[in-house]
Amino acid sequence: MKKAKKKIFHDFITRRGLKSTRQRDIILDAFLSSERHMSIEELYLKLRTRHPSIGYATVYRTLKLFAESGIANEIHFGDGQTRYEHVSEGEHHDHLVCTRCGAIIEFENETIEKLQAEVADSHGFLIETHKLELYGACEKCRK
Amino acid sequence: MKKAKKKIFHDFITRRGLKSTRQRDIILDAFLSSERHMSIEELYLKLRTRHPSIGYATVYRTLKLFAESGIANEIHFGDGQTRYEHVSEGEHHDHLVCTRCGAIIEFENETIEKLQAEVADSHGFLIETHKLELYGACEKCRK
DNA sequence: TATATTCTGAAAATCACTTTCAATGGGGGG
DNA sequence: CCCCCCATTGAAAGTGATTTTCAGAATATA
Numbered sequence: 001m002k003k004a005k006k007k008i009f010h011d012f013i014t015r016r017g018l019k020s021t022r023q024r025d026i027i028l029d030a031f032l033s034s035e036r037h038m039s040i041e042e043l044y045l046k047l048r049t050r051h052p053s054i055g056y057a058t059v060y061r062t063l064k065l066f067a068e069s070g071i072a073n074e075i076h077f078g079d080g081q082t083r084y085e086h087v088s089e090g091e092h093h094d095h096l097v098c099t100r101c102g103a104i105i106e107f108e109n110e111t112i113e114k115l116q117a118e119v120a121d122s123h124g125f126l127i128e129t130h131k132l133e134l135y136g137a138c139e140k141c142r143k
Numbered sequence: 144m145k146k147a148k149k150k151i152f153h154d155f156i157t158r159r160g161l162k163s164t165r166q167r168d169i170i171l172d173a174f175l176s177s178e179r180h181m182s183i184e185e186l187y188l189k190l191r192t193r194h195p196s197i198g199y200a201t202v203y204r205t206l207k208l209f210a211e212s213g214i215a216n217e218i219h220f221g222d223g224q225t226r227y228e229h230v231s232e233g234e235h236h237d238h239l240v241c242t243r244c245g246a247i248i249e250f251e252n253e254t255i256e257k258l259q260a261e262v263a264d265s266h267g268f269l270i271e272t273h274k275l276e277l278y279g280a281c282e283k284c285r286k
Numbered sequence: 287t288a289t290a291t292t293c294t295g296a297a298a299a300t301c302a303c304t305t306t307c308a309a310t311g312g313g314g315g316g
Numbered sequence: 317c318c319c320c321c322c323a324t325t326g327a328a329a330g331t332g333a334t335t336t337t338c339a340g341a342a343t344a345t346a
């Protein structure tokens with residue numbers, strides 16, 4: 001599936017008349033082999049050990065491209081840091097965010113989604129995206 | 144209920160050994176008599192017409208105090224502006240955010256809340272707060 | 287009222303990005 | 317295979333929102 005995502009990204013690059021570069025490949029590899037919720041800073045630091053010449057701006061620019069191409073999603077957890085998560089075809093999930101240790105747990109719940117759609121309908125509202133985050137203490141941190 | 148909130152805030156001020164000042168009173172009045180979702184900028188501009196000497200920093204600092212005292216809530220809608228909304232005792236609501244015109248519609252749904260609690264439980268997670276936002280087109284903007 | 291803090295406004299600093307710019311590098315046309 | 321036109325890059329400057337600093341002003345308490 002890493003391959004599938006690489007293909008999606010390269011197709012996107014081509015379609016847009018952009019260029020395939022060494023930096024983009026390196027950043028894509030680093031992103032695909034990282035945790036699911038990576039802040040830009042974290043990814044940049046991870047990259048820096050092996051590729052110290054890659055600039056901060058390039059990481060920012062490239063992650064934006066990942067999001068546009070559909071292989072990544074931008075997320076904000078209210079801590080002023082933008083994160084990117086991997087997107088898998090047709091899947092949607094929400095997050096439990098531990099305010100103690102920062103752990104992020106993903107979950108899916110169709111009933112909630114259905115109810116959201118009902119609420120929106122009843123207001124004549126057309127949902128494009130949504131964000132559901134539960135903040136609190138994860139199992140480990142409760143003790 | 145404005146009075147109730149003023150009291151809550153003053154009690155908070157006292158409890159913390161802080162001081163009651165002219166500026167805080169003015170900002171509190173302006174906040175309480177404003178729309179439910181006010182950005183800091185908006186509140187600052189509103190204040191400036193009558194009280195041009197109140198500084199930006201003071202507005203920021205004071206709104207933070209409102210949030211700490213429990214009479215206001217900080218919210219982020221992903222547009223890089225922090226907003227504050229009024230908090231009413233024991234009430235919780237979520238938002239429909241129109242990505243076209245910026246309108247914000249509030250809603251409550253107990254069933255969703257219940258399902259959220261179930262999801263959290265099943266992960267051993269203890270919810271403190273949550274955020275549910277549905278982004279899309281409001282009734283007016285759909286046409 | 288004296289006194290010890292806390293507050294305030296203005297300006298400088300920070301933080302997380304974004305843009306600029308000159309140099310470098312892909313990649314289709316010839 | 318080489319050109320040449322753009323896209324891309326890294327470093328540095330620029331942004332926009334928010335915070336901090338600092339010296340003077342305002343409160344609360346003794």
